[in-house]
Amino acid sequence: MSKQASQIDQLVAAKYKYGFVTDIETEGLPPGLDESTVRAISAFKQEPEWLLEWRLAAFQHWLTLTPPNWAKLDILPIDFQAVSYYAAPIQDKDRPQSLDEVDPKLLETYEKLGVPLHERARLAGVAVDAVFDSVSVGTTFKKELAEVGVIFCSFSEAVQEHPELVRQYLGSVVPVSDNFFACLNSAVFSDGSFCYIPKGVRCPMELSTYFRINAAETGQFERTLIIAEEGSQVSYLEGCTAPMRDENQLHAAVVELIALKDSYIKYSTVQNWYPGDENGVGGIYNFVTKRADCREDGAKVSWTQVETGSALTWKYPSCVLRGDNTTGEFYSVALTNNYQQADTGTKMIHLGKNTRSKIITKGISAGHGQNTYRGLVHVGKNATAARNYSQCDSMLIGKTCGAHTFPYIEVKNPTAQVEHEATTSKIGEDQLFYCLQRGISEEDAISMIVDGFCKEVFRELPMEFAVEAKALLEISLEGAVG
Amino acid sequence: MSAILEIKDLYASVEGTEILKGLNLTLNTGEIHAIMGPNGAGKSTLGNVIAGRDGYTVTAGEVLFKGKDLLQLDTEERACEGVFLAFQYPVEIPGVNNTYFLRAALNAQRAYRGEAPMDAAAFLRLVREKLKILDLKDDLLKRAVNVGFSGGEKKRNEIFQMAVLEPTLAILDETDSGLDIDALRAVAAGVNALRDAGRAMLVITHYQRLLDYIVPDVVHVLADGKIVRSGGAELALQLEEKGYTWLQQEDQQVLESS
Ligand SMILES: Nc1ncnc2c1ncn2[C@@H]1O[C@H](COP(=O)(O)OP(=O)(O)OP(=O)(O)O)[C@@H](O)[C@H]1O
Numbered sequence: 001m002s003k004q005a006s007q008i009d010q011l012v013a014a015k016y017k018y019g020f021v022t023d024i025e026t027e028g029l030p031p032g033l034d035e036s037t038v039r040a041i042s043a044f045k046q047e048p049e050w051l052l053e054w055r056l057a058a059f060q061h062w063l064t065l066t067p068p069n070w071a072k073l074d075i076l077p078i079d080f081q082a083v084s085y086y087a088a089p090i091q092d093k094d095r096p097q098s099l100d101e102v103d104p105k106l107l108e109t110y111e112k113l114g115v116p117l118h119e120r121a122r123l124a125g126v127a128v129d130a131v132f133d134s135v136s137v138g139t140t141f142k143k144e145l146a147e148v149g150v151i152f153c154s155f156s157e158a159v160q161e162h163p164e165l166v167r168q169y170l171g172s173v174v175p176v177s178d179n180f181f182a183c184l185n186s187a188v189f190s191d192g193s194f195c196y197i198p199k200g201v202r203c204p205m206e207l208s209t210y211f212r213i214n215a216a217e218t219g220q221f222e223r224t225l226i227i228a229e230e231g232s233q234v235s236y237l238e239g240c241t242a243p244m245r246d247e248n249q250l251h252a253a254v255v256e257l258i259a260l261k262d263s264y265i266k267y268s269t270v271q272n273w274y275p276g277d278e279n280g281v282g283g284i285y286n287f288v289t290k291r292a293d294c295r296e297d298g299a300k301v302s303w304t305q306v307e308t309g310s311a312l313t314w315k316y317p318s319c320v321l322r323g324d325n326t327t328g329e330f331y332s333v334a335l336t337n338n339y340q341q342a343d344t345g346t347k348m349i350h351l352g353k354n355t356r357s358k359i360i361t362k363g364i365s366a367g368h369g370q371n372t373y374r375g376l377v378h379v380g381k382n383a384t385a386a387r388n389y390s391q392c393d394s395m396l397i398g399k400t401c402g403a404h405t406f407p408y409i410e411v412k413n414p415t416a417q418v419e420h421e422a423t424t425s426k427i428g429e430d431q432l433f434y435c436l437q438r439g440i441s442e443e444d445a446i447s448m449i450v451d452g453f454c455k456e457v458f459r460e461l462p463m464e465f466a467v468e469a470k471a472l473l474e475i476s477l478e479g480a481v482g
Numbered sequence: 483m484s485a486i487l488e489i490k491d492l493y494a495s496v497e498g499t500e501i502l503k504g505l506n507l508t509l510n511t512g513e514i515h516a517i518m519g520p521n522g523a524g525k526s527t528l529g530n531v532i533a534g535r536d537g538y539t540v541t542a543g544e545v546l547f548k549g550k551d552l553l554q555l556d557t558e559e560r561a562c563e564g565v566f567l568a569f570q571y572p573v574e575i576p577g578v579n580n581t582y583f584l585r586a587a588l589n590a591q592r593a594y595r596g597e598a599p600m601d602a603a604a605f606l607r608l609v610r611e612k613l614k615i616l617d618l619k620d621d622l623l624k625r626a627v628n629v630g631f632s633g634g635e636k637k638r639n640e641i642f643q644m645a646v647l648e649p650t651l652a653i654l655d656e657t658d659s660g661l662d663i664d665a666l667r668a669v670a671a672g673v674n675a676l677r678d679a680g681r682a683m684l685v686i687t688h689y690q691r692l693l694d695y696i697v698p699d700v701v702h703v704l705a706d707g708k709i710v711r712s713g714g715a716e717l718a719l720q721l722e723e724k725g726y727t728w729l730q731q732e733d734q735q736v737l738e739s740s
């Protein structure tokens with residue numbers, strides 16, 4: 001007889017290709033968190049007084065909060081005193097002036113990760129900001145972008161060079177008090193990316209940030225801010241990886257998008273933090289607050305995420321559809337394998353008239369993975385003729401994993417049209433047998449079926465990254481078939 | 483004439499229930515056999531056991547394919563060796579293009595035989611040629627595997643896949659159910675086009691109508707997990723006329739007279 005059932009069970013051993021550690025000297029803070037930690041981070045970054053005050057206020061508020069426990073996640077209590085809140089590779093006192101001056105070990109790291117930074121090998125048409133632990137090590141294509149007025153730099157640099165923009169928009173989408181993790185981030189955030197697209201400019205290339213956690217016992221608390229002025233357009237991408245370690249590492253990011261009149265921000269994520277091993281040891285705890293404010297009429301924001309990494313994912317990229325005729329979209333593929341857990345989804349807050357939102361999610365669970373979709377569609381009382389369409393599909397591979405769907409719908413305007421569809425399917429039996437019966441191997445069959453299942457989301461990704469996402473999914477499902 | 487498929491005293495169970503109970507069957511090259519029999523007799527089970535579906539446990543007996551022990555092979559190896567099952571209920575695979583799927587299958591089988599993969603252009607020519615025989619609409623090729631296909635289109639798609647993969651042994655499980663007359667003719671044309679001295683087919687059906695188009699060499703009746711009667715094409719006609727109870731009554735008479 002065939003060995004299908006046992007093979008499915010084996011298709012849980014993921015191979016993580018990005019688990020190496022870069023041997024580089026770092027400076028930073030010892031584990032621990034109190035007011036002096038916050039002051040030290042701000043001092044490292046030579047921040048202006050107003051930002052220090054902002055951080056301190058966040059920290060004071062954070063002390064009054066307790067971690068949320070409503071998500072369907074089984075989390076051991078996190079010891080926030082055991083985390084180091086700042087680590088940076090030691091570089092010359094002044095930040096390197098150009099990428100040529102960046103430590104070759106760092107350049108090599110990014111090369112190994114498939115994101116070469118130096119002039120010769122750069123990805124054509126993609127500008128990259130490379131964030132290593134708590135700092136940005138460099139940004140490519142800055143000059144080319146500056147020519148059209150696009151600002152793309154590390155957050156720290158933006159604080160120095162464009163303080164008025166940072167001050168105007170920081171915390172305007174995700175307020176300091178928003179939630180436990182966002183509040184923590186506001187106090188201790190280290191680096192991240194800053195993008196500003198001026199009025200009427202269509203950004204001539206993809207902007208992307210590559211986040212890398214390297215140092216042990218270090219949390220990464222990045223902060224990204226994207227501002228699209230009237231009539232502008234930008235496509236932004238982020239990728240993330242981390243070494244394999246037995247301890248869980250904390251990552252708590254905040255991303256704020258501001259879309260002004262008739263602008264369009266497309267934000268794509270390929271999240272591949274270290275997921276832990278096949279027994280659930282180690283991996284990144286990923287707590288992320290991402291929110292877009294379609295602040296003025298006609299703005300559009302589209303979130304696309306492919307989440308294959310992290311031991312634990314807690315993430316709900318959202319859109320506040322404040323202006324009239326604004327549009328929010330959320331496309332998501334979340335894969336949990338081994339003992340990974342994901343509680344992810346979106347919030348679409350319809351406030352303006354004729355606002356539209358669309359939610360397409362694909363949850364894939366394998367091994368002992370637990371995958372939860374949690375989403376909110378809110379239609380406020382002034383949101384006349386708001387429309388939402390949600391489709392949330394789950395796929396189970398094997399018998400020991402789980403899929404859960406929690407759609408919340410609040411409608412305060414009678415003209416709203418809200419449509420929700422959800423399906424749960426099992427690969428395994430019939431589809432797999434059908435493929436095998438045609439001569440296709442089990443491994444190819446599973447990746448074919450999973451890829452087909454995710455198609456609607458993958459086609460929203462920029463070309464090169466769709467290919468990467470597909471490959472990533474295959475790697476994450478790879479197992480000992482034979 | 484040599485045997486393509488030899489089934490000897492086969493016992494098989496599903497989830498602990500014995501379904502096949504001492505089944506014997508031999509198909510020689512070039513032959514088409516029809517299998518008829520009441521609902522729940524074990525016809526689809528037989529197809530699944532031959533194809534190697536998970537969960538179907540052979541408890542006794544042998545299945546030889548071209549003289550080799552078929553039961554030793556994995557499901558996909560059996561397919562690559564030339565066993566094809568046209569499903570009673572073809573499966574939908576959302577997001578997977580029908581042509582892509584078929585090409586993946588063909589190239590997997592070619593790789594198994596040590597042949598180079600067929601390139602896209604050659605594959606397209608092959609597909610066009612086979613489409614003509616089956617009178618299938620082009621647009622079915624562009625859609626996801628069986629997704630949103632009508633019942634008849636699904637069945638025709640099975641035969642189309644068979645035509646492209648050119649198996650040595652094809653098992654057609656109620657491919658005629660739910661087909662209109664034109665579709666039935668198209669399916670029969672697909673089957674007859676493959677009929678040759680090197681192949682054999684097992685056609686499971688409830689209706690003699692199909693056998694007007696695909697004339698079988700032998701007709702078997704499968705009841706309660708074994709072959710209870712075999713005969714020529716005329717057996718199907720008699721069954722159609724008199725039903726399965728006729729067989730039981732006959733058996734009863736045989737019993738009484740002995
Ligand atoms: N997966 C299964 N689990 C439990 N019982 C099964 C399973 N598959 C088949 N059976 C049982 O085995 C018996 C034979 O089923 P099978 O599908 O082979 O019949 P069939 O002859 O093809 O019938 P039909 O003419 O209705 O298609 C039936 O009683 C059926 O309920």
Ligand SMILES: [Mg+2]
Nearest residue numbers: 525526527570
């Ligand atoms: Mg049947």
